[in-house]
Amino acid sequence: MPVAPVEAVRSGGGKNRKRVNPVLLTPPATPDPLAGAYLYCNTPNRTQQTWEGHSPADYQLLSVQVMIRHGDRYPLYSIPRTKKPPIDCILSPNKKPSHPLLSSFIAHMGKDGQENWDASLTSLPRLPNHSACEMGELTQTGVVQHLRNGQLLRGAYLRGPPLLPASLGSSQVLLETTGKSRTLQSGLALLYGLLPGGHQRSALRVRQHWNALFCGRSCDCPARQRHLEAEQRRQYRLRVADTRLDRAYVAMAAALGVSPRAIRAANPVDALLCHLCHGLPFPCRVADGNGDNDSNAFSVSAATTCLTPAHLAEIRRQQEEDERERRGAGLYHRYAVLAAQPYLERCAARMERVARGNLSPTEPLVTLASAHDITLTPVLSALGLEGVAAFPGFAARLVMELWRRPPPAGGGARDRETERGRDRETERGRELKGRRSDDLFVRVLYNGEDLTFHTAFCRTHPRHTHTHTHTPLCPLGRFLRFVRGEIFSPLNATSYQEACHASVP
Numbered sequence: 001m002p003v004a005p006v007e008a009v010r011s012g013g014g015k016n017r018k019r020v021n022p023v024l025l026t027p028p029a030t031p032d033p034l035a036g037a038y039l040y041c042n043t044p045n046r047t048q049q050t051w052e053g054h055s056p057a058d059y060q061l062l063s064v065q066v067m068i069r070h071g072d073r074y075p076l077y078s079i080p081r082t083k084k085p086p087i088d089c090i091l092s093p094n095k096k097p098s099h100p101l102l103s104s105f106i107a108h109m110g111k112d113g114q115e116n117w118d119a120s121l122t123s124l125p126r127l128p129n130h131s132a133c134e135m136g137e138l139t140q141t142g143v144v145q146h147l148r149n150g151q152l153l154r155g156a157y158l159r160g161p162p163l164l165p166a167s168l169g170s171s172q173v174l175l176e177t178t179g180k181s182r183t184l185q186s187g188l189a190l191l192y193g194l195l196p197g198g199h200q201r202s203a204l205r206v207r208q209h210w211n212a213l214f215c216g217r218s219c220d221c222p223a224r225q226r227h228l229e230a231e232q233r234r235q236y237r238l239r240v241a242d243t244r245l246d247r248a249y250v251a252m253a254a255a256l257g258v259s260p261r262a263i264r265a266a267n268p269v270d271a272l273l274c275h276l277c278h279g280l281p282f283p284c285r286v287a288d289g290n291g292d293n294d295s296n297a298f299s300v301s302a303a304t305t306c307l308t309p310a311h312l313a314e315i316r317r318q319q320e321e322d323e324r325e326r327r328g329a330g331l332y333h334r335y336a337v338l339a340a341q342p343y344l345e346r347c348a349a350r351m352e353r354v355a356r357g358n359l360s361p362t363e364p365l366v367t368l369a370s371a372h373d374i375t376l377t378p379v380l381s382a383l384g385l386e387g388v389a390a391f392p393g394f395a396a397r398l399v400m401e402l403w404r405r406p407p408p409a410g411g412g413a414r415d416r417e418t419e420r421g422r423d424r425e426t427e428r429g430r431e432l433k434g435r436r437s438d439d440l441f442v443r444v445l446y447n448g449e450d451l452t453f454h455t456a457f458c459r460t461h462p463r464h465t466h467t468h469t470h471t472p473l474c475p476l477g478r479f480l481r482f483v484r485g486e487i488f489s490p491l492n493a494t495s496y497q498e499a500c501h502a503s504v505p
Contacts, residue, residue, distance in 0.1 A: 031320075032313075033312075033313045033314075033316035033317045033320060034276070034309060034312065034313050034316060036316065036320065036390070036391075037273060037276055037312065037316055038276070039390060039393055040273065040277075040391065040393035040394065041072070041273070041276065041277035041393065041394065042072075042145060042393045042394045042395050042396070043097070043141070043277065044097050044099075044141065044144045044145050044148050044395075045097065048148075048152060048448060049448065050152050050153075050155075050156055050445075050448030051445060051448055051449060051450045052152070052153060052156035052157070052399055052401070052445055052448065053156035053157050053163050053401075054156075054450070055401075055403050055443070055473065056405075056471055056472065056473075058406040059403045059404065059405060059406065059441075059473075060163075060403065060404045060406070061157070061163040061164060061401060061402070061403055062354050062402045062403065062404055062440075063350065063351065063354050063364075063365055063366070063367075063401075063402045064153075064157065064164070064365065064366045064367075064399065064400070064401055064402075065347050065350065065351075065366075065367045065369075065399070065400045066153075066190075066366070066367065066368045066369065066397060066398065066399050066400075067343075067368075067369040067371055067375070067376055067379060067397070067398045068146070068149065068186060068187070068190060068368065068369070068370055068371065068376075068395065068396065068397045068398075069371060069372060069373050069375075069376050069392045069393070069394065069395060069396045069397075070138065070142065070180070070182040070183045070185075070186040070370060070371070070372065070394070070395070071138055071139070071141065071142025071143060071144075071145040071146050071182070071186045071189070071394050071395045072138070072139045072141040072142035072145060072277060072394040072395070073136050073137060073138055073139060073142055073182050073394070074087060074089065074133035074134065074135060074136060074137045074139060074274065075135065075136075075270045075271040075273075075274045076135055076136050076267075076270055077135075077266050077267045077268075077270045077271060078135075078266065078271060079256070079263075079266050079268050079271050079272075079283055079307070080256065080258050080262050080263070080266055081256045081257060081258055081285055081286060082256065082271075082283035082284065082285065082286060082307075083283060083284075083286055084132075085133075085271065085274050085275060085278065085280055085283075086132075086280070087132075087133045087139055087274075087278060088131050088132070088133070088140075089128040089129070089130045089131070089132075089133035089134070089137050089138070089139055089140070090128065090129060090130065090131050091106050091127055091128060091140050091143060092140070093106070095140055097140070097141055097144045098140075098144065099143075099144045099147045099148065101147050101151070101192065101193055101198075102140075102143070102144065102147060104198065105143070105147065105189065105192050105198070106127065108192065108198055108201075109126040109127050109188065110126075110127070111201075113201055113202055114201075114202045115201050115202060115204075115206070116202060116203065116204060116205050116206070117204075117205075117206040117207075118206065118207055118208045120179065120208050121177070121179070121184060121206060121208050124179070124181045124184050125181055125185075126184075126185065126188065127143075127185060128140070128142075128143070128181075128185065136180065136182060137181070137182065138181065138182040138185045138186060139278075141277070141278070141394075142182065142185075142186060142189075142394060142395065143185065143186075143189045145394060145395035146186045146187075146189035146190040146193070146395055147189050147190070147192065147193040148193065148395075149190050149193065149395055149397055150189065150190040150191060150192060150193020150194035150195075151193040151194075152193075152448070153190075153193075153194050153399075154193060154194045154195075154196075157194075158194075158196065164365055164366070165365070166196070167196075168195060168196065168365065168366070169195065169200065169203065170191075170195060170199045170200040170201075170203035170204040170205075171200075171203045171204075171205075171362075172364055172365045172366065173191060173194075173195065173199070173204060173205070173364055173365070173366045173367075173368065174205050174207065174364040174366070174367045174368070175187045175188070175191060175204065175205065175206045175207070175368050175370065176206075176207050176208075176209055176214065176367065176368065176369045176370065177206065177207070177208060177209070177369075177370045177371075178208065178209055178212050178370075178371060178372065178375075179208055179210070180372075183370040183371060183372065184206070184370065186370050186395070187206075187368055187370030190368065190370070191204065191368065194366070205362075205364075209369075212371065212372055212374055212375050213339050213340070213342070213343070213374075213375060213378070214342070214343045214346075214369055214371060214375060215339075215342040215343065216342055216346065218341075218342040218345075218496065219342070220500070221338050221496075221499075221500035222500060222501065223338060223491075223499060223500050223501065223502055223503075223504050224335060224338035224339055224500065226504040227331060227334045227335035227338065227504060228335045228339075230331050230335075230504065231326070231329075231331040231332045231335055234325075234326075234329055234331055235322060235326075238318075238321070238322055238325060239318065239322075242318050242321075244314060244317070244318070245314060245315065245318045246260075248311055248314035248315065249263050249264055251311065252268065252307055252311050254304075255285060255304060255305050255306060255307060256285045256305070256307070257285055257305075268307070268311075268315070269312065269315045269316070269319070271283065272307065272311070272312040272315070273312070276309070276312065277394075281306075282306055282307045282308055282309065282311075282312075283306065283307055284305050284306035284307070285305040285306070323391070326386075327386055327387050330490065332381060332386075333381050333382075333386065333490060334490050334491055335378065336377070336378035336379075336381035336382045336386075337381075337382050337487055337488065337490060337491060337499070338491075338496070338499060338500060339378035339382070340378040340379040340381070340382035340383075341382065341483065341487060341488075341496055342496070343369070343375075343379060344379065344382065344383075344483045344487070345483055345484070345496075347400060347483075348479060348480050348483045348484065350363075350367065351402045351440075351442070351476060351479070351480075352480065354402060355402075355440050355476060373391070373392045373396075376392040376396060376398060377391065377392055379398060380392070380398065380446070382487060383444065383455045383456060383457075384454070384455050384456025384457070384459065385444075385446065385451055385454060385455060388451060388454045389446045389447075389451060390447075396446070396447055397446070397447060397448075398444070398445070398446050399443075399444070399445040399446075400442060400443070400444055400445075401442065401443040401445070402440065402441075402442055402476065403440070403441045403442070403443065403473055404439055404440055404441075405439045405440075405441065405471065438475060438477070440475070440476040440477075441471060441473035441474060441475055441476060442473070442474050442475075442476055442479045443473055443474070444458075444474075452473065452474050453474070455474070456482065456486075456487075457474070457478045457479050457481070457482030457483075457486065458474035458478055458479075461474055461475070461478060
């Protein structure tokens with residue numbers, strides 16, 4: 001029995017087929033500044049899909065170079081007249097978040113043993129070890145984030161038909177870190193998740209970089225600092241002109257009973273993000289540091305003496321506007337080129353050694369640089385990924401893979417069963433000698449997403465060509481030419497030394 005109402009028969013007989021587009025009465029939603037903040041937290045409670053290890057059939061993975069930002073840490077700054085976030089940094093499998101490898105990782109790192117590490121790193125703790133976290137200390141969340149990162153890369157490279165040797169061991173891995181415990185511990189956690197059975201500390205090579213830019217012997221660059229100072233002046237002018245941000249700082253200062261200048265100097269976004277990432281209530285005003293009760297502080301309601309997510313949202317809004325203006329101004333990009341080129345040059349040199357077959361027994365298959373946001377952000381900008389890749393949140397990872405194309409069909413390919421039985425490690429160098437450079441390709445991935453064709457060096461290269469190359473990868477030669485020449489074009493220079501000693505207006 002029909003239930004739809006019967007419409008009156010229109011006098012014209014025909015059916016009106018004219019489409020009427022509805023008029024939206026509500027304006028489109030504005031972007032939520034806190035949405036990006038949650039991505040920055042990178043809470044390890046969601047399934048991740050990664051594209052590391054994907055390539056055309058029969059391509060051989062030759063090397064992997066990874067740069068990470070350390071995992072979740074305790075704030076570097078404290079907000080005046082508030083309690084510090086109550087976070088316990090002692091690791092325990094019974095706390096959340098946890099990971100199946102966490103218990104064995106704790107036991108493994110707690111053992112005594114000989115280590116092949118730089119002597120300057122021996123004084124750093126192997127695990128976070130304070131019941132009340134210290135400033136900048138890696139939290140359990142940060143450890144779990146990188147155990148997950150290592151497990152994701154292990155699934156990409158070592159499960160199923162392994163792309164790297166199934167016997168990949170600690171001696172084939174190089175860990176580079178800064179002198180901060182949070183970067184060392186983050187790198188150790190990732191490698192424990194990556195290597196089958198965890199890493200052997202006696203065989204694992206760990207090297208310290210004394211500069212957070214990982215610039216090695218090329219840190220002397222006067223122009224780099226001048227470009228950074230120009231960028232900082234631009235940031236300052238933008239912040240001072242932002243009246244909404246100024247009102248937010250005044251409101252925060254009034255809530256805590258301090259001056260707006262004290263709030264600005266405390267860099268509150270760092271501590272507020274910690275409260276957001278850990279699901280803690282936002283900080284409220286407490287008695288002053290001398291223990292004296294401020295009658296004015298407690299004469300008003302708690303609602304007016306606490307910081308709120310709205311305060312954080314206002315700071316994040318200004319940061320997002322700053323990032324958009326920064327891309328247009330180009331000042332930061334010029335700094336980033338000089339900050340990141342030495343690291344990218346070392347990556348290029350490693351790839352070139354593999355391409356030429358100039359491999360020493362100690363040449364690593366996997367290189368991991370465990371660093372900071374001030375390290376990873378310039379690298380992304382120098383590669384042309386500013387505006388494409390999100391600002392590096394906790395445990396962000398940048399991966400560069402080097403691939404080799406198989407020989408043409410009918411070109412004397414070896415029997416597959418014999419090739420599987422061969423020890424790939426001892427034959428790598430021999431097979432690569434004499435290979436043409438157009439048989440070698442790179443991929444660039446950020447947080448599991450393939451951004452190769454968004455990079456400055458491969459943006460104009462067709463993904464699918466109808467020539468003999470026919471591969472969705474980027475030729476190694478393009479990367480080498482970019483790092484050693486084209487990268488300096490924004491500075492009107494042709495070399496690192498020329499760019500570093502040029503005058504800056």
